[in-house]
Amino acid sequence: MISKDLVIIGGGPAGLCAARMAAEAGQSAILIDRNAKLGGQLIKQTHMFFGSEKQYAKTRGIDIAKKLLDDVGSYPELIEVWEDATVVGLYPDKVITVLKQEKYLKIQAKAIIVATGASEKVLAFENNDLPGIYGAGAVQTLMNVYGVKPGNKIIMVGSGNIGLIVSYQLMQAGVEVVSLVEASPNIGGYKVHAAKLRRYGVEINTSCTIKKAIGKEAVEKVVTIKLDENWNEIPGTEKTYEVDAICIAVGLTPLTSLLSMIGCEMKYISELGGLVPVTNKYHETSIDNIYVCGDSSGIEEASSAIVEGYLTGLIASSKLGKKHPKFAELVDDFQSQLENLRNGPFGAKIRQGLKKLGGSVDA
């Protein structure tokens, strides 16, 4: 059994930032990620980020990943990175089992930060298992990590920021986006993203959903249908498009199975994307020294995941006895950054979710 004071599970923006802040405080840690490459979703995000300079605004996600990796890489004596390693078990005595290179390893930790991110929601419709139907994450991975076009004519389902951004990236890759459908009466994401699609000729169909996919070996056609104000299908409004791919971007849900397994108190909060752990102001769950940050604590933008990661790394190390020399100043700064990011109308949902959770909007 390996002993380590701090273990961080997940090497996306939240986990990387937690590791960096822990290292700055002098706290050593093992950072574990199941992918071959750290960076989480950032490594496929070719668009410029929103937010302020402190959250690397106007920098492209792919370059933020490089920056955060460099930050962590500058503490090789403190941060041990395990890539291609999957945490398969978390136990109340803070023992972690990891599957790494076909071997099960055990780590005894004193504190654990869970930053496992989120998984994509799916959509039920006829033939939704045909080849050519992707989640938006897979589309981004194919295009932006491997340079593979997922199709030539695609329909996007969902107008949240992911649906809007991925549509734009598809067009940049030379894929025709025949339509973007959204079941709600209004566009969900930032209108600046929607405006980009529209000006390049993509029709945006609100109050519209997918009825079925048609195809033998793979997707050949898709049928959409309009919805009334009660979200019921309006017969006779079906429209058929010839497509070879369908991209589903209907939201994310926190990946919290490890926290459920260890017995953290969980709560279902739809505003945060589903089942989330109950936390205090300092991102600590109902179990002492078990922390959560980023999308696994509630679905938000990556900018917030970055700040939450910094904050959680700072707090976890302090409780382990390694207090950052600028602890109080940094905690204040990170909390005010989070408050600022969540202050506008797009933060209303997360503010409400956090209120239901019993936490505060600056945590």
Next chain:
Amino acid sequence: MLERDGYATHEQISSRFPKVELLVKPKAVIECYENIPCNPCSTSCPFNAITIGKDINNIPQVDYDKCTGCGICVHSCPGLAIMVCEVLADKVRFKIPYEFLPRPIENEVWQAVNRKGDVIGEALIEKVSLNNRQDRTALVQVLVNKEFIYEFVTIRRES
């Protein structure tokens, strides 16, 4: 409309433009209609002409006395919602962000496109710039007919 279809109304668009008299010199036009947490336009402006303030959800305000129309905010805006506009005798000169390949080349004539994605006329490409500071967002300077001042938004290559 913007909420349902993704394009702004004429009232929304014209509200973001300064008075035409001011456009004898190039000025930034910021089509940021929503309170989203974002402020690179303000922090990137070398002339402090764009104000957002402490709450980064505020909508940017341009001080046209300070704005020189340099175009740095155009490629700094993550939403690609800024362009620079300058009114000439019978033409309007725009600097717009462009992130597609192939990029236009000087003196080519491309289609001028409005916010609905319709072709409205021709756009003469005057200049295309792309340096490291622009981080892969090209700045394209075009001339279009004056009547399209509130309509023109981007360019498309003749297919």
